[in-house]
Amino acid sequence: MNSVPSTDPLTQASPPRLSVDHPGINELFAVLAYGEVAAFYRLTDEARMAPDLRGRISMAAMAAAEMGHFELLRQALDSRGVDVVAAMSKYATALDNYHRLTMPSTWLEALVKTYVGDAMAADFYLAIADGLPDEAADVVRAVLAETKHSQFVVDEVRSAVTSSAKQRSRLALWSRRLLGEAITQAQYVLADRDELVDLVISGAAGLGHLAGFFERAQHTHDERMRELGLA
Template identity: 40%
Template structure:
């Protein structure tokens, strides 16, 4: 396997991070589907899991085409991403769909921003693996149904969502520590990136999603 140049290294690091995220999301959703209260919901979350592993395959294939083993590209990020999932295991169906709704959306917002710094075909590939809106709509509907059945659930799920975001930010710091520099440079590429503005946009989007699902930020 050839050693990537600096720009290629940044792309490889990003694709490795995203690929691992898709792989672990597949494992998580497949397991969480067993928490579903009926077969319809179980099938819906299983379909979401199938989409995740399909996305992983596309990313892994692109890494291979770049001359990099997917295992090698993902390896630096295994510990922090696995730690996030291990520390945020849902206890019931409502927590499972909240995790899918909150965690996936924050990740998608971030990747949508990063894609702007990529060249083709990687830019379109990253955009293509963002989650379909119907999955977010399904999760939001399930959250609202849970709250409708028991209004007290809103407080518990709001706290759970805040914990998810807190854990994600904590592990993001570990990802940055594991990074070899190229990915960080890509994220902060040039003088066009206003980190404070990016954080505000991500926060505003998260707040709007919480409100749409009947949760408090």
């Protein structure tokens, strides 16, 4: 993240602060909630691909963290009088389709998806959170807080690609595919829900901030690829 304050007039303007009762906040919490549940089951399944016990434990720990995040969202929606299951069900098709299109076939592909694909989705929702009231933004940031398991993924992938140029090339292609699918999913989810679009447009950061996110996506992705030894 760039620590230098933006000078973009679109992000410096001060439109009326969003109400904490904006319906788009419920929608944002709901899509995040389904994402956490889907991630839990995905990571649990992918843990079986691990070549050793250490890998299975690390992936299982990440899965457990997802359910902790889900509980935060359930509580947040409950406090707003919204049933989490009913609210998040409408997002099942879009998110399940993303995971269907990006189903890893190997342990290393699963690790790269966890590090690159999931992080890309988190970046998208955090960009929206920048324009939310503090109370709602705090929930989103707590849910998307980076876990301590990312270094495990980096170490595993870097070790594999350092000793195999073929693995590096294959995983680099996989990583680029994840980027494209993640952006497509983010745009689809946003466009499919008027409440979310209004949330972004009406927020303090404005639509220009989110447009900037998509422009920066490739650069952020390239940085993560370098961290994994794929670029």
